[in-house]
Amino acid sequence: PIETLVDIFQEYPDEIEFIFKPSCVPLRRCGGCCNDESLECVPTEEFNITMQIMRIKPHQSQ
Incomplete structure (x- = not known):
């Protein structure tokens, strides 16, 4: 596995109304x-990593 920048929007595609900070995080994949x-490089194990990411809902003017 190598360190890869992962776009948060790719991991949570249904949450398009939010802005994430940071928008990308480094993960080993x-x-x-x-x-x-x-x-072929395939994972031999998978595990969750906890990171603190801000999910911001922009103020929408009417």
Whole structure:
């Protein structure tokens, strides 16, 4: 796995009315390919990571 910037909107696509701060977070994820074309990088385990992210609902003027 390599450190990859993950867009919060990709993880929560149904929450488009919010702004997230930060909008991207670094996570270690499999890249999908290896130096050997006959091999593929796949996760051997999965776990949750807790991060503090602000979810802001913008004020809408009428």
